[in-house]
Amino acid sequence: MTGPALSISRRTRRTPFANRVEASGAKAYTVYNHMLLPTVFDTVESDYHHLKRHVQVWDVSCERQVEIRGPDAGRLIQMLTPRSLGTMGFGQCLYTPMVDETGGMLNDPVTLKLAEDRYWVSIADSDLLFWIKGLAYGLHLEVDVDEPDVSPLAIQGPKADDLAARVFGDNVRNIRFFRYAMLPFQGHELVVARSGYSKQGGFEIYVDGADLAEPLWDALFAAGEDLNVRAGCPNLIERIEARLLSYGNDMTRENTPHECGLSRFCQTQSAIGCVGRDALLRVAVEGPIRQIRNLAIDGEPVPACDGIWGVFAGGKRVGRVTSAAWSPDFQTNVAIGMVRMTHWDDGTRVEVEAPDGMRTATIREHSFI
Amino acid sequence: MTGPALSISRRTRRTPFANRVEASGAKAYTVYNHMLLPTVFDTVESDYHHLKRHVQVWDVSCERQVEIRGPDAGRLIQMLTPRSLGTMGFGQCLYTPMVDETGGMLNDPVTLKLAEDRYWVSIADSDLLFWIKGLAYGLHLEVDVDEPDVSPLAIQGPKADDLAARVFGDNVRNIRFFRYAMLPFQGHELVVARSGYSKQGGFEIYVDGADLAEPLWDALFAAGEDLNVRAGCPNLIERIEARLLSYGNDMTRENTPHECGLSRFCQTQSAIGCVGRDALLRVAVEGPIRQIRNLAIDGEPVPACDGIWGVFAGGKRVGRVTSAAWSPDFQTNVAIGMVRMTHWDDGTRVEVEAPDGMRTATIREHSFI
Numbered sequence: 054m055t056g057p058a059l060s061i062s063r064r065t066r067r068t069p070f071a072n073r074v075e076a077s078g079a080k081a082y083t084v085y086n087h088m089l090l091p092t093v094f095d096t097v098e099s100d101y102h103h104l105k106r107h108v109q110v111w112d113v114s115c116e117r118q119v120e121i122r123g124p125d126a127g128r129l130i131q132m133l134t135p136r137s138l139g140t141m142g143f144g145q146c147l148y149t150p151m152v153d154e155t156g157g158m159l160n161d162p163v164t165l166k167l168a169e170d171r172y173w174v175s176i177a178d179s180d181l182l183f184w185i186k187g188l189a190y191g192l193h194l195e196v197d198v199d200e201p202d203v204s205p206l207a208i209q210g211p212k213a214d215d216l217a218a219r220v221f222g223d224n225v226r227n228i229r230f231f232r233y234a235m236l237p238f239q240g241h242e243l244v245v246a247r248s249g250y251s252k253q254g255g256f257e258i259y260v261d262g263a264d265l266a267e268p269l270w271d272a273l274f275a276a277g278e279d280l281n282v283r284a285g286c287p288n289l290i291e292r293i294e295a296r297l298l299s300y301g302n303d304m305t306r307e308n309t310p311h312e313c314g315l316s317r318f319c320q321t322q323s324a325i326g327c328v329g330r331d332a333l334l335r336v337a338v339e340g341p342i343r344q345i346r347n348l349a350i351d352g353e354p355v356p357a358c359d360g361i362w363g364v365f366a367g368g369k370r371v372g373r374v375t376s377a378a379w380s381p382d383f384q385t386n387v388a389i390g391m392v393r394m395t396h397w398d399d400g401t402r403v404e405v406e407a408p409d410g411m412r413t414a415t416i417r418e419h420s421f422i
Numbered sequence: 423m424t425g426p427a428l429s430i431s432r433r434t435r436r437t438p439f440a441n442r443v444e445a446s447g448a449k450a451y452t453v454y455n456h457m458l459l460p461t462v463f464d465t466v467e468s469d470y471h472h473l474k475r476h477v478q479v480w481d482v483s484c485e486r487q488v489e490i491r492g493p494d495a496g497r498l499i500q501m502l503t504p505r506s507l508g509t510m511g512f513g514q515c516l517y518t519p520m521v522d523e524t525g526g527m528l529n530d531p532v533t534l535k536l537a538e539d540r541y542w543v544s545i546a547d548s549d550l551l552f553w554i555k556g557l558a559y560g561l562h563l564e565v566d567v568d569e570p571d572v573s574p575l576a577i578q579g580p581k582a583d584d585l586a587a588r589v590f591g592d593n594v595r596n597i598r599f600f601r602y603a604m605l606p607f608q609g610h611e612l613v614v615a616r617s618g619y620s621k622q623g624g625f626e627i628y629v630d631g632a633d634l635a636e637p638l639w640d641a642l643f644a645a646g647e648d649l650n651v652r653a654g655c656p657n658l659i660e661r662i663e664a665r666l667l668s669y670g671n672d673m674t675r676e677n678t679p680h681e682c683g684l685s686r687f688c689q690t691q692s693a694i695g696c697v698g699r700d701a702l703l704r705v706a707v708e709g710p711i712r713q714i715r716n717l718a719i720d721g722e723p724v725p726a727c728d729g730i731w732g733v734f735a736g737g738k739r740v741g742r743v744t745s746a747a748w749s750p751d752f753q754t755n756v757a758i759g760m761v762r763m764t765h766w767d768d769g770t771r772v773e774v775e776a777p778d779g780m781r782t783a784t785i786r787e788h789s790f791i
Binding site for chain 2: 057058059060061062063064065067079080081082083084087092093153154159178179180181182183184185186187188189190191192299300301302328357358359360361375376
């Protein structure tokens with residue numbers, strides 16, 4: 054379940070919630086954006102069951118923000134993504150594939166528009182700050198690009214609305230999916246967005262200032278005792294069932310958003326200014342030749358997936374698996390991978406080369422949940 | 423000694439040496455450039471003694487390369503650093519502080535000149551690739567910027583020359599400090615540089631192609647049995663004694679190279695084109711007001727340093743410690759930190775706020791070794 058020991062140092066940054074996370078019994082971590090991200094509290098399976106039934110508070114401080122501020126902020130943000138942001142309004146947060154000049158994925162953040170000249174980009178695991186700073190410098194844009202002291206805290210699970218309402222008021226119930234509201238907490242206005250890295254529903258609170266972290270954590274746990282609130286974290290099994298992609302696992306700079314199944318977030322034709330636009334217009338015409346799929350892998354629970362597992366059909370390699378775990382609810386191994394168009398149709402039978410041997414598997418066009 | 427468990431996944435990339443590292447009994451890891459880096463084999467102290475007496479082979483694949491290739495490669499590489507590269511020749515590898523437009527450190531890589539239009543930048547822990555790609559795109563430079571399949575393997579320790587000579591021939595003995603030669607191994611020419619992240623002497627071999635990794639590892643261990651060769655890794659204690667800085671620990675984007683004590687690697691006046699030149703010229707005139715120092719911290723062995731420890735004098739904060747460990751050889755706690763100019767003179771007595779209480783400490787102008 055867990056791996057070898059992790060050596061910690063200042064470089065693997067502690068979060069403002071770290072004392073609470075430790076006191077809650079975090080058993081394992083990963084490093085994400087040079088920061089500690091817990092991965093297990095009880096067991097991955099028991100965390101999973103709890104997430105689907107109750108409500109959890111997640112320290113996702115590692116979703117660092119890149120703040121872009123200044124007269125050219127709107128122009129710069131559109132350069133980063135093939136998603137058309139021309140009509141983006143305040144109170145919106147948009148999932149935005151971000152690409153280089155070849156259309157290769159650099160990150161898949163959520164972008165928040167805070168003002169006409171001010172955005173937060175809530176990043177996955179790569180130093181997107183460096184790309185944005187490089188572009189801004191090279192193009193002489195009038196912007197300031199920096200990492201502010203903002204640490205997101207997620208509330209996820211079917212009782213998330215009830216818990217959030219007890220701390221932020223019933224207004225949270227009216228926040229629509231991928232919208233945010235500014236709500237008060239102890240005299241501060243915080244961004245509260247209906248979003249998060251699970252399909253169980255909930256919110257992400259952008260904690261603006263490390264000194265608010267423990268008071269907010271404590272307020273949520275005090276308010277949620279009878280809701281069976283627990284400390285949690287993004288759950289490997291649930292996120293695979295939901296086909297929530299992980300940058301660095303399921304996609305890298307080698308992949309276009311179309312290969313990643315993110316075409317619905319690309320309006321490349323109207324995303325004038327996107328640096329990868331020329332390349333992606335070409336892909337949009339021709340279509341990708343491989344694409345993200347879920348797979349159900351037969352047999353006993355698979356070992357941890359810490360590398361690429363080949364996908365084969367008739368002895369030929371037709372794809373790869375990049376995330377996999379045993380699903381208690383579906384009683385099969387659930388996986389995410391990329392499969393060539395010859396074998397990506399729903400129900401196609403393939404073979405997966407797991408570390409402990411070949412397994413039969415079935416391609417799923419849609420996610421499990 | 424070791425921390426909590428580390429969850430591994432494809433995102434925390436395995437190296438081409440990972441099977442050998444595991445078989446050699448690596449007990450703990452960190453994540454560095456999205457890749458596994460072992461941190462302990464026996465114990466940090468026993469690894470330290472062995473490193474200082476014998477020879478070790480280190481998997482430092484996580485020192486990823488950024489390859490810059492094309493007509494504008496020379497112009498771009500000078501943009502990245504205040505070190506003057508105008509006279510850099512083939513066969514040289516230079517330690518190069520790399521800075522943003524404000525002079526803030528983005529990375530402190532070793533730069534290798536492979537040809538007039540081709541460089542490798544061997545990076546510390548940040549996605550420098552993104553900064554370089556952003557600059558190249560924004561400035562319409564004629565270069566290709568990518569991460570090649572190159573994984574450095576280090577040979578470190580007093581017997582490193584003997585071991586390297588047995589595998590690469592006696593030519594390795596003639597390689598000067600921070601120079602490299604192209605030497606044959608199994609029909610390939612590999613970059614073998616006299617460099618490495620210890621002060622015990624040795625080489626870094628830039629293994630160009632993952633398929634060469636295990637053969638080279640095996641050849642070194644077969645050749646070095648009577649030299650008491652062991653698998654090792656950068657050693658926390660030794661690198662602090664030697665004042666080898668760690669990006670993300672001892673310095674970040676907030677610090678200039680001058681604060682980091684790296685002024686001797688800055689010829690900012692002649693580094694025409696360096697993007698941080700204006701800011702650094704100013705600092706070079708005024709001088710930094712705080713700077714990297716070693717400290718000897720009194721008392722029992724300190725706990726692991728996983729954050730910033732304040733440095734105080736007369737109740738006022740005058741600096742911080744960012745790396746610390748007990749040194750068996752010096753029988754004191756050795757540390758690296760930044761101290762204000764009012765208190766940075768050799769021998770100044772200060773207090774350090776360790777997690778287990780205040781400790782007295784002494785500033786050291788020079789490194790321990």
